[in-house]
Amino acid sequence: MMMNKLTVLFPALSVSNFRRYWITQWIALLGFWLQMTAQQWLVYEMTDSAVLLGLVSAAQFTPSFLFSIGAGLVIDRYSRRKILVVTQFCYILQALALSFLLWSGHASYGWILFLAFFLGSIDAVDMPTRLAFMPELVGGEKLRSAVSLNSANFNIARMIGPAMAAVLMSHMDYGWLFFLNAVSLLPILYMYSVMKVAELPHTSKGNAWEEMKDGLRYARNSRTISGSLLCMAVVSTLILNFGTYGPLFADRVLHQGLTGFGAVLTAIGVGSLAGGLFSATGKGRPDSRVLFYSALLSGFSLMAVSFVSFYWAALFLFALLGLFSIIFMINCNTSIQMASPPSYHGRVMSLYTFVFLGTAPFGSLLVSSAMEIMGTSEGMMAAGAIAAASIFLIGILYRMHRRNG
Numbered sequence: 001m002m003m004n005k006l007t008v009l010f011p012a013l014s015v016s017n018f019r020r021y022w023i024t025q026w027i028a029l030l031g032f033w034l035q036m037t038a039q040q041w042l043v044y045e046m047t048d049s050a051v052l053l054g055l056v057s058a059a060q061f062t063p064s065f066l067f068s069i070g071a072g073l074v075i076d077r078y079s080r081r082k083i084l085v086v087t088q089f090c091y092i093l094q095a096l097a098l099s100f101l102l103w104s105g106h107a108s109y110g111w112i113l114f115l116a117f118f119l120g121s122i123d124a125v126d127m128p129t130r131l132a133f134m135p136e137l138v139g140g141e142k143l144r145s146a147v148s149l150n151s152a153n154f155n156i157a158r159m160i161g162p163a164m165a166a167v168l169m170s171h172m173d174y175g176w177l178f179f180l181n182a183v184s185l186l187p188i189l190y191m192y193s194v195m196k197v198a199e200l201p202h203t204s205k206g207n208a209w210e211e212m213k214d215g216l217r218y219a220r221n222s223r224t225i226s227g228s229l230l231c232m233a234v235v236s237t238l239i240l241n242f243g244t245y246g247p248l249f250a251d252r253v254l255h256q257g258l259t260g261f262g263a264v265l266t267a268i269g270v271g272s273l274a275g276g277l278f279s280a281t282g283k284g285r286p287d288s289r290v291l292f293y294s295a296l297l298s299g300f301s302l303m304a305v306s307f308v309s310f311y312w313a314a315l316f317l318f319a320l321l322g323l324f325s326i327i328f329m330i331n332c333n334t335s336i337q338m339a340s341p342p343s344y345h346g347r348v349m350s351l352y353t354f355v356f357l358g359t360a361p362f363g364s365l366l367v368s369s370a371m372e373i374m375g376t377s378e379g380m381m382a383a384g385a386i387a388a389a390s391i392f393l394i395g396i397l398y399r400m401h402r403r404n405g
Contacts, residue, residue, distance in 0.1 A: 012146035024188040031184025033161020054368030058361035063120035065358030072350025087126035095182035102175035132345040152276030159269035166262035215347025237363035238387040271322030294328035299388030306381035
């Protein structure tokens, strides 16, 4: 009875394969947040530098800039499920490498930088593959619900993971948190290995360069895809750098240290969870106005939080930032997927990954440098203001183009 009610409210849960994926993904995401929180705080302790902390984020996201578009061609040619088996195995190796470096006493900033780049290289293949795999799991009608539930999953883990990490880091070595991340990936690795899905059509193995250009041409000629990608570039570059400005804001403005950093991430997670669950009840094609307004409000929220030093007021504003950001990302992701045919999913979602993660290195360095030069709050205010102005301009250009046909 309860399951029937849930499947009516959240249509994607009616698909048994998606339910198994959703549960095992939540476990893996919990491990991911343990590792990310531990890594960010470890680097901050090692360096006490916003720029060096931003450089780790840059190293993690640079591979998406370098490799994700090429990965799209592979995704459209081969089994997405099998590619995901390989990427989960690589994630386990990366987490174990960090654990053993810490336990052996050989961990250094240079090793963390290298393994962040390795993690980003896996992400450059894994993320677009997972996005392109969603229609194979749930079909087009339930895609928006699936994307929203995945976002809710991510943010449930973001609420719990940093708080768990803060407690665990007070009682055990950092290496154990990376090891726990490796263990958390085993269920989803097994799930991908045994899952049976009806695979959507793949492209023929013709001229690779021509197929890549064809995918880029298709995205450029689609007003929905190109407009959504422009907005994503702005939001990803200037707003979604939570791991860059979170530790500094918690320590230098709120004066709450590690506990404050965990609370900031949890507040963002609470807001994002609310937005994800709200979006998960929807069906069909998203409204482009929601996409633009939520991106604009994300910029305003970052500006607002930069003016606040009171702990609870800041957490409330970070929750609003999480709410508007996730509504934007869900609508952006779903709009792009629904605007592209199955044979283009890999290449188009790789382009989405290129924009979403590939712009992050520049954003991390830009925002962290601004915070070092201008001050923590002033740098965040500038990032939010530039983001809001850019989204407003894109919205005007989008409407003019639409009127002109």
